[in-house]
Amino acid sequence: xxxxxxxxxxxxxxxxxxxxxxxxxxxxxxxxxxxxxxxxxxxxxxxxxxxxxxxxxxxxxxxxxxxxxxxxxxxxxxxxxxxxxxxxxxxxxxxxxxxxxxxxxxxxxxxxxxxxxxxxxxxxxxxxxxxxxxxxxxxxxxxxxxxxxxxxxxxxxxxxxxxxxxxxxxxxxxxxxxxxxxxxxxxxxxxxxxxxxxxxxxxxxxxxxxxxxxxxxxxxxxxxxxxxxxxxxxxxxxxxxxxxxxxxxxxxxxxxxxxxxxxxxxxxxxxxxxxxxxxxxxxxxxxxxxxxxxxxxxxxxxxxxx
Amino acid sequence: xxxxxxxxxxxxxxxxxxxxxxxxxxxxxxxxxxxxxxxxxxxxxxxxxxxxxxxxxxxxxxxxxxxxxxxxxxxxxxxxxxxxxxxxxxxxxxxxxxxxxxxxxxxxxxxxxxxxxxxxxxxxxxxxxxxxxxxxxxxxxxxxxxxxxxxxxxxxxxxxxxxxxxxxxxxxxxxxxxxxxxxxxxxxxxxxxxxxxxxxxxxxxxxxxxxxxxxxxxxxxxxxxxxxxxxxxxxxxxxxxxxxxxxxxxxxxxxxxxxxxxxxxxxxxxxxxxxxxxxxxxxxxxxxxxxxxxxxxxxxxxxxxxxxxxxxxxxxxxxxxxxxxx
Numbered sequence: 001x002x003x004x005x006x007x008x009x010x011x012x013x014x015x016x017x018x019x020x021x022x023x024x025x026x027x028x029x030x031x032x033x034x035x036x037x038x039x040x041x042x043x044x045x046x047x048x049x050x051x052x053x054x055x056x057x058x059x060x061x062x063x064x065x066x067x068x069x070x071x072x073x074x075x076x077x078x079x080x081x082x083x084x085x086x087x088x089x090x091x092x093x094x095x096x097x098x099x100x101x102x103x104x105x106x107x108x109x110x111x112x113x114x115x116x117x118x119x120x121x122x123x124x125x126x127x128x129x130x131x132x133x134x135x136x137x138x139x140x141x142x143x144x145x146x147x148x149x150x151x152x153x154x155x156x157x158x159x160x161x162x163x164x165x166x167x168x169x170x171x172x173x174x175x176x177x178x179x180x181x182x183x184x185x186x187x188x189x190x191x192x193x194x195x196x197x198x199x200x201x202x203x204x205x206x207x208x209x210x211x212x213x214x215x216x217x218x219x220x221x222x223x224x225x226x227x228x229x230x231x232x233x234x235x236x237x238x239x240x241x242x243x244x245x246x247x248x249x250x251x252x253x254x255x256x257x258x259x260x261x262x263x264x265x266x267x268x269x270x271x272x273x274x275x276x277x278x279x280x281x282x283x284x285x286x287x288x289x290x291x292x293x294x295x296x297x298x299x300x301x302x303x304x305x306x
Numbered sequence: 307x308x309x310x311x312x313x314x315x316x317x318x319x320x321x322x323x324x325x326x327x328x329x330x331x332x333x334x335x336x337x338x339x340x341x342x343x344x345x346x347x348x349x350x351x352x353x354x355x356x357x358x359x360x361x362x363x364x365x366x367x368x369x370x371x372x373x374x375x376x377x378x379x380x381x382x383x384x385x386x387x388x389x390x391x392x393x394x395x396x397x398x399x400x401x402x403x404x405x406x407x408x409x410x411x412x413x414x415x416x417x418x419x420x421x422x423x424x425x426x427x428x429x430x431x432x433x434x435x436x437x438x439x440x441x442x443x444x445x446x447x448x449x450x451x452x453x454x455x456x457x458x459x460x461x462x463x464x465x466x467x468x469x470x471x472x473x474x475x476x477x478x479x480x481x482x483x484x485x486x487x488x489x490x491x492x493x494x495x496x497x498x499x500x501x502x503x504x505x506x507x508x509x510x511x512x513x514x515x516x517x518x519x520x521x522x523x524x525x526x527x528x529x530x531x532x533x534x535x536x537x538x539x540x541x542x543x544x545x546x547x548x549x550x551x552x553x554x555x556x557x558x559x560x561x562x563x564x565x566x567x568x569x570x571x572x573x574x575x576x577x578x579x580x581x582x583x584x585x586x587x588x589x590x591x592x593x594x595x596x597x598x599x600x601x602x603x604x605x606x607x608x609x610x611x612x613x614x615x616x617x618x619x620x621x622x623x624x625x626x627x628x629x630x631x632x
Binding site: 141148151152237244245276277 | 331335461463575593594605
């Protein structure tokens with residue numbers, strides 16, 4: 001991709017030709033409506049999640065028995081502006097609980113993906129670059145790990161140990177790294193044969209120096225672009241764990257445990273289980289729109305049509 | 307001959323993967339806190355009974371010895387007995403340690419085999435639903451890249467992939483079973499109980515199919531042989547049906563091999579929500595009860611299915627496109 005005569009550069013004129021592939025991917029993604037839309041909603045939600053619970057005088061875990069089962073805005077009879085999404089069976093404000101849930105969800109999603117990315121890409125790069133026995137060993141471990149379904153691994157470990165945020169991040173990350181390892185490995189394999197890497201070898205650079213200073217910067221950004229989609233996937237996963245009772249434990253609200261609670265009151269108070277789901281859906285759609293737009297941009301740039 | 311060497315090689319590799327999986331799960335379950343003997347006899351039992359039980363199960367031997375014994379049993383087709391489930395079906399729970407019903411514990415293999423048909427039925431119907439939903443969208447998007455069909459497919463895919471499946475299950479059950487009363491949603495008494503869960507599962511699978519189809523069809527349509535086909539006087543429908551879709555179905559097949567794991571995750575949750583008596587509910591209950599032999603058995607079984615499906619996918623791909631090597 002660094003050859004000046006590649007078709008990527010011929011399509012571009014003037015200053016844009018000097019951009020690195022990563023910059024071109026970013027500007028390509030920014031050009032799509034889905035990306036701006038997704039980013040906008042996501043930022044709004046994230047901002048709300050960070051600010052509103054601090055400003056609000058209501059405590060998301062405080063039980064307020066007289067205000068229980070208040071329906072959301074404009075629904076039913078005794079709705080109020082104080083509780084835009086209504087309250088649950090213990091009179092706790094659902095809007096606030098959703099926002100706090102969102103904090104944990106995004107935090108776990110982002111941390112897990114970073115962890116997966118570092119572990120998976122690290123092993124994948126080493127595996128692809130070193131080859132031979134290192135490669136065989138790492139790839140067989142990857143195969144074995146891939147054939148254990150993530151969910152069985154996660155619920156087995158979390159069912160036995162105490163589910164806290166770091167434990168969940170660790171487990172989900174350990175279950176998800178092999179895909180990154182595979183992608184990073186194949187990218188490293190193709191990068192390895194390029195002239196500039198061979199040049200580095202001739203200059204006497206060590207393997208580690210080549211991997212960290214040259215292969216990683218060339219190979220990792222395109223993989224990171226797709227990682228946004230995984231943040232959304234992990235957030236769903238976290239909510240599933242919460243739903244089964246293996247997520248962050250109550251009274252801390254998470255999407256999973258709010259919905260699990262609300263399920264018991266579904267017939268009379270449908271909103272308790274439904275609203276957090278809509279909230280989560282909105283967040284995930286924004287992330288996925290953003291992620292898919294980035295993926296498309298990446299594919300265009302890599303294929304050389306942008 | 308070529309086929310034979312391919313099968314031997316892949317089956318051998320598969321066996322190695324299975325061995326690693328078995329060892330990993332086995333060790334994991336042995337090193338975590340919680341004494342199985344204590345779990346079996348219950349919290350009220352005196353220590354001698356626990357000790358006796360541990361001795362009977364061979365839990366006092368070193369882990370490698372236990373593992374070797376377990377492997378030996380597997381080769382004879384014995385995945386062990388459940389800790390808690392009696393043959394009669396009801397779970398024992400926290401009954402007294404000298405309860406006579408404790409003796410007869412169900413075999414893991416028969417538990418799994420009993421659940422498998424229902425799970426296959428659910429997964430099969432879900433795949434049918436998913437294909438029906440995604441084919442029109444994906445093919446239309448692939449044929450018209452950049453047009454509204456493409457955008458529609460992109461948007462539908464993004465929304466479907468964002469739907470938390472357990473939540474969708476709850477909402478659909480509420481609408482179709484409680485409010486409208488059209489479809490049943492809890493337990494299993496007949497084929498109609500499969501429809502709602504299969505639909506939820508299908509929503510989870512279809513984004514991947516839509517995406518793969520639209521990308522690969524768009525790619526195939528740019529090939530020279532497609533342009534040549536219309537010069538050869540072939541009709542548009544035949545070009546798309548016989549040439550484009552046939553070539554685009556290879557990535558789709560590969561996708562099934564890769565996405566099996568994710569599919570299983572959704573399957574587990576969907577079965578739990580709809581109280582569907584398949585493999586997934588068995589697994590989740592086993593995990594929550596710490597019924598180690600069942601967890602081990604299911605993990606090995608699923609890994610085996612995984613290995614076989616990936617071999618089958620490669621075989622099918624080379625059947626569709628004879629240029630592909632095994």
